[in-house]
Amino acid sequence: MADGLPANCRTLAIAEYDGMTDTQEHLSRFENAALLRSQKLQKMELSLFAVQQKENELVKEYLQRFDAAGLEVSSATQEVEASAFSQGLLDGDFFKSLAKKPISKFNSLLARAAKYINMENAQAAKKESL
Numbered sequence: 001m002a003d004g005l006p007a008n009c010r011t012l013a014i015a016e017y018d019g020m021t022d023t024q025e026h027l028s029r030f031e032n033a034a035l036l037r038s039q040k041l042q043k044m045e046l047s048l049f050a051v052q053q054k055e056n057e058l059v060k061e062y063l064q065r066f067d068a069a070g071l072e073v074s075s076a077t078q079e080v081e082a083s084a085f086s087q088g089l090l091d092g093d094f095f096k097s098l099a100k101k102p103i104s105k106f107n108s109l110l111a112r113a114a115k116y117i118n119m120e121n122a123q124a125a126k127k128e129s130l
Contacts, residue, residue, distance in 0.1 A: 043072045048084035059094050060117045063110075081106035093119075 014033050017026045051069045053062040066085055070076060076084075082104055089095040094116040103109045 043069075045073055045076045045080045045084075048073055048076060048081065049087060051084065052088045053090045055090070057090075058117070058120050059089075059092075059113055060120065062088070063113055063117070078105045078107060082109045085109060 014026075014029050017023070048066070048069055051062075051066050053059075063085075066088065070081060085106065086095070086098050086102075086109070089098070094113065097112070097116070098109070103112060
């Protein structure tokens with residue numbers, strides 16, 4: 001049965017129908033297995049805490065990676081997103097700013113992040129002009 005399947009196709013984890021059991025029960029098991037296989041696993045809020053700013057990574061780059069991870073976590077609240085983003089920051093000016101004046105909503109954090117991104121862009125432009 002599996003001989004005619006393409007190499008990238010896997011069979012479902014149910015036994016072949018042997019003709020001795022109830023066909024409806026077997027079809028039900030098959031449908032459930034097919035449905036589970038087709039569902040993309042949703043990531044949990046905790047996975048956002050695994051996103052960390054890398055050494056020499058700009059806030060803009062970190063924010064882009066964090067946003068990409070956030071798209072995979074539909075259940076995350078504004079508070080969890082803000083907390084995960086803050087905890088993933090390296091000890092820099094932006095982290096110190098958030099430590100002095102914490103922000104609990106991610107949308108508010110994005111507004112402050114935009115200011116630091118502008119500062120990073122200005123610093124990079126200044127270095128290029130020298």
